[in-house]
Amino acid sequence: MLQSRSLRFALPVLLAMALLPLGVGGYILGLLTIGCYYAVFAMSWDLLFGFAGEVNFGPTFLIGVGAYTAALLNHYWLWPIPACLAVGSLAAVIGGLVLAVPALRLTGPYFGLVTLVAVLMLQNLLVLFAGITGGEIGLDLPDVLSIDETTNYYYAFGFMTVTGAILFGLSRSPVGLILQASGQDAVEAAALGFNVTKHKIAAFCISAFFSGLAGGMLVFYFSTASVGTVVDIAVGVNVIIAAVLGGRRTIIGAAVGAIFLVAAGELLRPIGQLATFVVSAFALVVILFFPGGFLGRLLQDGGRE
């Protein structure tokens, strides 16, 4: 059964990651911290794509709305971090609703386009109201999650694990089943009596919630909110590549892909500029020759018996 196969893969990895601070230095932890937040981005995206069947080209819209809401509250009103995060993720959900309710009427490339345009709009607005948002400079925050790498790592790792468990559980739950049915064949799902739009919007909200929360936490990790970190199209592209690379509709694969991308970018830092080139080339090779991604084979094998 798939469930046990996924868990058999995930548990040892999680255990190893939990024990990691005993063995490695602060820098590697810092790296994995970012990797964990990206993993949440990618898993949230995978919930939408892999299960609800909707290609969201603008994951950074949700991430950015959550991140900037949290950042602004902290910068101007000095709200405590948990309150900023809560309101930030709520804002991401509302932003997601505003985007999804009309956009889900559209099919094919149009849904993707709306999500893409949403990101460009957000980016433009942030730059336009630079006086408030800090524009291209970004917004520096008075608060930071922690300056201790180990603490930061456990925040991020714990967050990723909980999110992963929730999203994975959700994808295997009855609701996840309905969602998959809606994603794969909307007509048939409706004929079975399911309100496809309702379920897709719910999925969008869940994706938005975790994306926004992760965006907020990332901002408090850096203690800087900048367009380049949480809004830029390039960030969204990386999220999508991570999910496809790791293996679509596996949730866990998305996390693996995200951590891989962050780690690979860093390991290749000595070759300087060519690092991005090499990582892209590698991802391209995976997509061309192993379209199932890293975990596609491992987790989705055979006729299930």
Place this chain on the structure above:
Amino acid sequence: MALLKVAGLTKRFGGLVAVKEIGFSIAPGEILGLIGPNGSGKSTVMKCIMGIERPNAGSVEIDGIDVAGWPTHKIARQGVGIVFQHSRPLQRQTVLEHIKLALLPDNLLMLFTDHAVMRRAEEIAARVGLDRVMHRLPRTLPFAHLRRLELAKAIARNPKVVLVDEPFAGLTAGEVADFSNLIGSFRAEGHAVLLVDHNVKGVAALVDRVFAMYLGERVAEGTADEVMRNETVRAVYLGGKIETAARPERKGKGRTPLLEVRNAGVLYGKATALDDVSIHVGEGEFVSVVGLNGAGKTTLFNAISGLVPYSGAISWRGESLAGRTAGSIARGGIVQCPESRELFGDMTVRENLDLGGQHLEVAEAAKQLDWLFGLFPILQSRQGQNARTLSGGEQQMLAIARALMMKPKLLILDEPTLGLAPVILEQLSKALETLRQTTDITVLLGEQNVTFALPHADRVYVLEHSRIVWEGDPGRFAEEAGTGYL
């Protein structure tokens, strides 16, 4: 009181009236057969009931509540279930998960599976005979199992009204019996069942009543026997009278073999679309392949044209066609005029024809064009018009003319009569006759309309359930094979 009551149902697509003021009702424990040839609008009626299409007028009452225009999921919750003709199962869910899905309420907060639901799903799997394959993915299952799965979902939904689209398409005789039993059990439990199919014969044994449609309108209603005896129905399916026309004999006709199909088989996923079919066509012959919709005609032609992968062997003038692209087969002289016509809608009639003549010398193409304008004068007057603006009959003529522009050795005509009014059929028939009389072209015609298929034919094949079941002279068709054609 009727569980399902349809009245004045009308559906238009643009200017086309697909369904016109259809009305019928089904009582609890009753099975109604809704029949009609392809394009008659029967599937649209079904979609309107289910809410997949919004009707333009009319009412659809489920147990007394008018649901016309409701969204599909609400209609489903009101007690309508559908068994789709094409099994499109979810690729990543097991059989049991499919059944479980059908048992779930429309609720966002179900995070844990209820054990009662699991048990019920297993029971249903056992009832339809899927208990051994519960944990397998659909793509590993044979076709009949997928159809069972569709039924299992309908049972799980336990609807008041069950719509079943072409229940027996692609099934073997044994499987048909099995399925009839399962559908019969719906009746026994007091559901109202609507069976949608092409012909009466297929469903006659199962239905209580039959409602026949043609070109969007009701043509007959009654018991299966009554409908089969109905003159209009006979005309629609068989034509008025089966007759054969005199044809000029040519020297050596049919002697030189052109096309030879041996033991061809085609699978669409798990479904057998063509099973061990062998036919041959000689030079100058006019061969008709007669069969109901879904019998495999189009699949056979597509295999010949190189559009689908097949097993067995197809040879053209003694050379195998295996490995050749569809384009090169067409250039080699086998030109198909498909059922779907495949015109270039945004290009003019003339441009469509010119594309057909692109492989010819300019002068030769011009000559061919003149000749075709003689054959189909209407096309000449419509030269500058966009193909999409032509009427159905004109489009069909254009499709045939475009294929003829290629100067084919063998012209494959697939269902040229599809959805055409009788008066157009006559024109088309005349054109084919002219073609046959004045040229030595070889034609392979696929038709469900026997009236149209027989008069021109030198030889007839009958294709049923993916197999050739009869071959012979059109003169013998009526007595030997004709009865099956209602």
Place this chain on the structure above:
Amino acid sequence: MRPLQILIDGFAISSLYALGATGFTLMFGVSGVLNLSHGAIMVVAAVIAWYVAGDLAAGPYWGALAGVATALAFAFITYRVIVRPIQNSPSIPREEKEIFVLTGTLLWGIMLQEAIAYLFTNNPKTVRPLITGVVEILGVRTPINEILTAALSWIAIGLLWLLVNRTRAGKALLAASINPRGLTLLGFELSRIYWLVWAIYGVLAGIAGVLLGAFLGVSSDNAGTLTASAFSIVVLGGLGSVSGSLIAAYVVGYLETLTAYTVAPSIRTLPVLLLLVAVVYVRPQGLLGRR
């Protein structure tokens, strides 16, 4: 004078947008591919033209030629190495081909962009224009290069129009965009049609890239923006509709120019995005698109 100036300046940039988007939309129309390495291929063309004309001292004409030839070569590589293997791959389900082609071409575009930045740095480059100097048009001083850009764009678009509407190959191309299956049945090889459309695409993208390099200058950092702007124009005009893209290019070009002149240069792209959102919501098939 102001309205006339907007009219003239908007025209040149719009023509260039039109040229850039034409190949992109033609490709989508005929083969259903949205090539997200579009911007990168344009940048490659411009940078090669700059390099050959300047560093190799071959002069602007050879430079332009080399730029276009390189774009053509890269278009072929994109098709052969990225797009076709994905389309033919048995292990990618059909409904997911689209996202794979998008992701694949996107990654390829990033690779090209990084390679350019590595070999030639990401400094903006300007291709030496074929003709320099200015002329007065009704009192508006206009660089000859600007006129040349508009003229060459329209010549290229005009030649494309002739090719599509007046040649046999072009007719087949058009037919393939309407109904590829119908074309197969008439004895045409779709694979050849696809090669042809990639060839046309490569030449158009190359010309657009070189002209852009001469008119505004390009940096490898622009690759994403260029793709996005072509994409927006094509969606605005209707996916696959060449005439729609031409109109949309002018709408976008003039809207941007007008905003820059009358409101503020810093928000020049914002109205276009708003329009795009409105169009996608109200009429998702675009101005001239069909569903």
Place this chain on the structure above:
Amino acid sequence: MRLMRTSALTGAAFGLALAIPGLALAADPIKIGVIAETSAISGVAIPNGAKLAAEEINAAGGVNGRMIEIVEYDDHNSAADGVRAFQRAAQQDKVVAVIASYVSEVVLALEPWAGRLKMPMITPGAASNDITKRVHDDYDHMKYVFHGYLASTQIADAVCEGGKELLIKQLKMKTAVVMSEDAAWTIPLDEEYLKCLPAIGLKVLDHIRLSPDTTDFTPIFNKIEGLKPDVIITGISHVGVQPTVQWQQQQVPIPMYGVSSQATSSTFWKDTNGAAEGVIYNMVSAADVAVTPKTIPFAAAFQKKFGNVPGYAAYTSYDDVYMWANAIKAAGSTDPDKIVEAMEKTDYVGTIGRIQFLPKTDTFAHGMKIGPGYIAGLMVQWQKGNPITIWPTEAATGKATFPAFIKLPN
């Protein structure tokens, strides 16, 4: 991490030192992190300038017997990458000081981290006033940050100072339009422009801010031309090549004068195909001007080693390495607080002039002292492929000339 180490080896002497066991321990190198956008020519000038300084210091025996090792990081011009690089430098590579970026956005993002991680840091090229303002406002936390370049306000003052001589006295100009990009560093720059330009006698007709993503400058130039100013005062850094080329192609008859960071790059002439002719821009140092006795030798050595003349941030980052080395020497330790204390006492004549840092009480705390005898600034003009210094008069190597399409006031 082996790869990283190897690539960071610069001097041959240092490689030798590592190869000899025993000596390696004693000569445990002092690492200085350099964070910059290394894919841009002007960006890679930062690590290059730093490496040159490190080589020289090492060749002369190092600092207290220890070699200087430069560890390079690419920030891809992004705050997030910058922060990651900074964390890596501090926590993994254990550098003792950082030279970071010429982009204000990146530097401002790094600044709180310098405080949190107690990592001495200097920027060789960012100009935002906020960098020093934060040090002034929150000295205890931010004292690790030094500003090794002029703040925007100071740059604007230098531009105005040069304008007094060049624009008013020599060219008799009366009106100007300010054209600057929308970025952190131009906010105080523009503010000061609007104050100091009228003060020297230039009336500011309009103040145009453009998006750093702009590629088509035609509308902007036309709008400016419509206002008929005598000069365009620039404040651009993200953009440079494109506006210059379009300015020349459209033959905008108004000279451009002010800050144009891309123009300081040696490849600017080639990138613009010579459209740079006549553009006047601000520099702290130029290859042909003996601002101090160190300037010309440095520029020559840089050109010899890297094949192009140093960009503006190469001068400062070269000086920065020397200043860190001196501070470490004076502190006698790599303890950050001691290094900062020593750095505050810096009085060093570098390639850009005599450098002293302003005290914590100054609004430009840890900024450089400006004025005659300290850092003054130059105005340089591209003429026939060469950057020619035209102000201050005593350092000038040529006179201002303009291409034919420029119409100067009579």
